[in-house]
Amino acid sequence: MTDLHTDAYPELSRTLRFFPLGVEAPRILTHEQIDHYNQYGYLSPLRVFTEAEVQPFREYFDDLLPRAMAAGWGNYDLTNWHKYCPDIYDLVTHSRILDIIADLIGETIILRHSHFFAKLPGDGMQVSWHQDASYWPISPSRVVSAWLAIDDSDADNAALQVVPGSHKGGQVAFADSSDSEHNVLNQTVPNPSDYGAPVTLELAAGEMSLHSDWTLHGSGRNMSRRRRCGLAMRFLAPGVTAHLGWNQHSIVCRGEDPAGHWANNPRPETQAIPTRSG
Numbered sequence: 220m221t222d223l224h225t226d227a228y229p230e231l232s233r234t235l236r237f238f239p240l241g242v243e244a245p246r247i248l249t250h251e252q253i254d255h256y257n258q259y260g261y262l263s264p265l266r267v268f269t270e271a272e273v274q275p276f277r278e279y280f281d282d283l284l285p286r287a288m289a290a291g292w293g294n295y296d297l298t299n300w301h302k303y304c305p306d307i308y309d310l311v312t313h314s315r316i317l318d319i320i321a322d323l324i325g326e327t328i329i330l331r332h333s334h335f336f337a338k339l340p341g342d343g344m345q346v347s348w349h350q351d352a353s354y355w356p357i358s359p360s361r362v363v364s365a366w367l368a369i370d371d372s373d374a375d376n377a378a379l380q381v382v383p384g385s386h387k388g389g390q391v392a393f394a395d396s397s398d399s400e401h402n403v404l405n406q407t408v409p410n411p412s413d414y415g416a417p418v419t420l421e422l423a424a425g426e427m428s429l430h431s432d433w434t435l436h437g438s439g440r441n442m443s444r445r446r447r448c449g450l451a452m453r454f455l456a457p458g459v460t461a462h463l464g465w466n467q468h469s470i471v472c473r474g475e476d477p478a479g480h481w482a483n484n485p486r487p488e489t490q491a492i493p494t495r496s497g
Contacts, residue, residue, distance in 0.1 A: 223392040226390065227406070233356070233357070234359045235360075237431055241257065260381065260384060260385060260430060262428065262429045263422065264423070265428070266425065266427075269425060270423070276310060284297075287492055292495055294342065295344070295403050297337070299468040303487055305489070306490070308470070311330050312330070316367070316452070328456075329454065329471055330470040330472050335450055341441065341444075343401050345402060346403045347400050347407040348407060348408040350432065352433050355432070355453075355461075356462040356463045357459055359459060361459055362456075363455075364432055366427060366451050368426050369424060369450060370424055371423055375442075376441045377439045377440060378420055381435065382416070384414075384415050386435075388433075392409075393407060394408075457474070460480065461480070
């Protein structure tokens with residue numbers, strides 16, 4: 220293992236710890252569910268769409284992914300495409316998703332980032348153990364990572380795993396990933412079992428999981444014959460500051476951003492696959 224790091228952005232002044240979330244009068248989540256999120260760093264499963272309701276989203280992605288790959292994008296490259304595709308914009312701002320998020324961070328909700336994780340059968344890639352907040356030059360970390368299953372996600376096709384309670388220690392040491400890991404990302408937390416036993420978050424299509432941006436999580440290689448696609452959405456509360464231009468892809472989904480810090484991209488008028496540079 221290469222040298223370990225304790226801060227991805229040592230030049231920035233960031234508060235590298237977890238902040239408990241939750242509102243006094245939740246409308247969708249129970250107080251017990253909010254307590255579970257704060258105690259264990261995740262909440263799953265949450266039914267958002269029925270099997271019939273999620274089918275159009277799956278069919279949309281079934282059409283979008285091959286067109287994106289024909290344009291030179293990889294199956295893990297569909298990041299922040301809510302800026303280009305109205306169907307994705309409508310999904311990340313859907314009231315059923317936002318109603319749940321509001322019970323954790325309040326009525327002002329900002330989407331900072333969206334990312335399709337589409338593990339194709341046998342593609343050999345994994346998401347090594349990491350903390351989301353370790354990647355992000357933002358502070359304070361009042362952020363919820365939501366993961367919406369577009370396909371059924373289970374142990375066979377490499378569902379998301381989390382280490383309950385690992386968020387409470389804030390930043391943990393990580394290494395730069397090696398090529399041999401075939402990591403979708405570029406950080407690796409060694410020996411994740413030192414922080415607790417992992418739990419697999421199996422989701423049926425249309426269900427969603429939530430986890431803290433400090434919760435250790437990852438997923439293995441998809442060795443099945445089934446695709447495993449999910450849409451990751453990063454929601455944050457007002458008062459969070461982004462550095463290094465990490466506010467540029469955002470949407471103010473509800474409420475107001477009085478400081479005007481977040482970009483608040485509009486709903487795109489037409490479907491478009493962005494041009495890949497380089």
